[in-house]
Amino acid sequence: MSRKIFLGIDLGSISTKGVLIDENKNIIDSLYLKSKDIESSLKIILAKLVKSREIIGAGVTGSGREYAKGLIGADVVKTEIIAHAIGNLRLFPGVRTIIDIGGEDSKLILLENGVMKDFNMNSICSAGLGASMDNIAARLGITIEEFGDLALKSKEPINLPMKCGVLMSSAVVSAKNRGARVQDILMAVAQAVARNFLALCAKGKQLAKPVIFCGMTARNKALVAALKKELAGEIIVPDKPELMGAFGIALITLDEMKERQTSFRNILAKAKKYRIIHEREDCISCGNCFLNAPDYFVQDKEDQKSRCIQEEVKKKDLKKIKEVVRNCAAQIIKLEKV
């Protein structure tokens, strides 16, 4: 018997993530890509991840979730905070604090006994976000992948202003021009992002352990080290920290679908074809078909009954032919999917 497969998609502004899980909640495949427009990102997920698999249920999360729901007929739509909570709870049932520092927003989720009790999102400034780190890495001529290892070589991070991503970026350029070492600048940036996140998202909150750090920025070892230092304790980073949102929404979809029929549409699947079946012996010559669809039906000159001259229905004529089928007085015209 074939596995039941559930799809979860996390459509962020910077990246799109897709996860397939089976009915035992195991991840069977996944995909991460830099976001394009929503439709293009979805098509890549469908082409490279879903392929020709039968999907029993599909869920979407992230900033593009409402638009995606309409495009692919997603069964479940939840915010990324809920999705991250559920995804992380599955892997770490006792988790108390989830930190997600994303490209353009960041989240803090607090849990107790497996239930969400509080959350917060950064909204005012970009200094506590992955986008700041991406911009600064680019200005220093290094890739974001090199950032973490290089920053960890720092012996003495410099001081950087907090509270504004743009001002931080200017301060970085000034520091570089004054001869500061790249590793010292990068480590300072990691520390500033960690401190900003805690100052903006976690102010006044009690961050209990265990703490999970997820999102693509969790792959940055310097940022992990900076957060560990600020929190004075261990931080757990999942194997694929960037997939927790997509994993979470797939799990929620599995739980909510039960015996429901999916409304998921694989928009890359080939369109169905239709063929006319015409039982002309019982035709009463009402004229409905040969008058309204002369490309498909004619009136036979001998017996005056209708005759089908074109069985395969073109996509553009489908609506018209369905109307003809509905209005046939003798109900002798049918459509068959092929």
Added chain:
Amino acid sequence: MAQTNLKRIIGLPSYSFYTKHFVELLRLLKLEVLDHIPINDETVRLGVNHSPEMMCFPYKIVLGNFIQLLRNGANTLVMFNSCGQCKLRHYYKLANLKLHELGYRFEMIDVKPMDLIPIPLPVFMNKLVYLSGKGKLEIAKIIKRKWLELKEEEEERYLKKKFGDINIAITGEIFCVFEENINHHMVNMLEGWGARVHSTLNVRALATPKFLWPKERKLLRKQALSFLDEADPGGHGLHSIEDVLYWSQKKIDGIIHILPLTCHPEILVEEIVDYLCSKNKVPLLRIRVDETSSPLNIGTRTETFFELIKRRKKYEP
């Protein structure tokens, strides 16, 4: 500048469901009042362009709306003056100065709580007499009628709503709480998902003297004052503390505290609201609004809060 020879055409800023009541009130006094202009992107753009950056968002909105009304032909603008401790009492003066600086010619009328109390004595209803030229007895009759209609609508929408499966109270700065185009239809969203949204805030209370308050409200006010230096910070700061005390007793499922980004009374009481919600184990969502707020960012937070409450009730009944 009084427009004594011209027919008075009044512009009232838009404010949720209250707008139609106040427009009708003035029209019943035989005054010409322009149809209100719902708050839109243009309102925000105009208001932000002509206000100090750190000014609270409701001021920017009202200023923007005033510009739209003046462009539509208003020669008299009416603005509420709380006479309270927060900045609001001075707003009509600031708006007047800025709009005249921009070249508009009009008269600004500030309507105080006293002007809306239907008692025919010297201190009451004076601005409405000035505007309409009518006698106080006639004005009092019309105000009483409008207050009753307003009371019905406030009770139906928020004040006397029955409890359902999921009950959320909304508190904070009164303009943000009720004006849908500022809170991006947060209440509609929540009710669409099945929540019952409650509030104790109401505009009629602004014109109700303290000695007429119910006993329960006076007690809550006393408790709220004890968290500060026994003085009112203005706005609805004290009311926000009272609300947390009140709704905690009613076993509300969650409280949303909504405020403009730079609202001093609400910022002052944030710590107290946090403390009381934590102490009473009531989930709290705080939303700060300004011109950068969007339906997506408010919608995501509101939806997550609703889900948090739903799941909490399911797993911790």
